[in-house]
Amino acid sequence: MKIKGFIFDLDGVIVDTAKYHFLAWRKLANSVGVDFTEEQNEQLKGVSRVKSLEKILAWGSITLSDDKFTELMTKKNHDYLKYVDQMDESEILPDVTKVLAYLQLKSQPISLGSASKNARNILKKVSLFESFDAIVDGTDVSKGKPNPEVFLTAAKLLNLSPEDCIVFEDSVAGIQAANNANMISIGIGSSEVLFEADFVFKDFTEISTEFIDMLLTEELKLKNQS
Numbered sequence: 001m002k003i004k005g006f007i008f009d010l011d012g013v014i015v016d017t018a019k020y021h022f023l024a025w026r027k028l029a030n031s032v033g034v035d036f037t038e039e040q041n042e043q044l045k046g047v048s049r050v051k052s053l054e055k056i057l058a059w060g061s062i063t064l065s066d067d068k069f070t071e072l073m074t075k076k077n078h079d080y081l082k083y084v085d086q087m088d089e090s091e092i093l094p095d096v097t098k099v100l101a102y103l104q105l106k107s108q109p110i111s112l113g114s115a116s117k118n119a120r121n122i123l124k125k126v127s128l129f130e131s132f133d134a135i136v137d138g139t140d141v142s143k144g145k146p147n148p149e150v151f152l153t154a155a156k157l158l159n160l161s162p163e164d165c166i167v168f169e170d171s172v173a174g175i176q177a178a179n180n181a182n183m184i185s186i187g188i189g190s191s192e193v194l195f196e197a198d199f200v201f202k203d204f205t206e207i208s209t210e211f212i213d214m215l216l217t218e219e220l221k222l223k224n225q226s
Helices: 018-031 038-042 049-059 066-084 096-105 119-125 149-157 172-180 209-217
Strands: 005-008 110-113 134-136 165-169 184-188 199-201
Touching: 005 149, 018 038, 018 049, 018 066, 038 049, 049 066, 066 119, 096 110, 096 209, 110 149, 119 134, 134 149, 149 165, 149 172, 165 172, 172 184
Parallel strands: 005 110, 005 165, 110 134, 165 184, 184 199
Antiparallel strands: none
């Protein structure tokens, strides 16, 4: 059994902070006269705050000064953090802790790889901070997904080659980043949305210990590396 690096995105994978991002982005979009739907919100998953605001403004054909742009980004983050401050362990998505515990039992290194600049605070809120051997978030990297920088940085911190790393992601941009890093990509969500992933599961309740063992023994045929 080989040592593999398991890299987890945060939003929509470990906790459902995506719903809080949606509420905060919708409030911001509406404040500048842009209609904002859950479908549009899908395009913002795994994307940096700057790129997300640029997309929203483009949907409404709105141009802002740099000062106003910065002001709106700050406002969005403030609204989002009000939700984060109320988080606790009940926010952890089903069976995430089961998978983390099994990886720890197998002595497999675990890292976070998230675009969120609030990742460390959120992990502490839900009592998972100590579960990670390395944490890479939006404060550590300059290039957003689908650029693979966040995952390549995580692999480096785990002292593993990218080919020996496995990424859990819920966004199209995140799956593309994992593939661009030449890592195994596991989508958490809809197979219709995350069809570029090597494997897709609705959530962690569908991920068995047998599946993890097969990843460790490299007995699975990868869709994107076949």
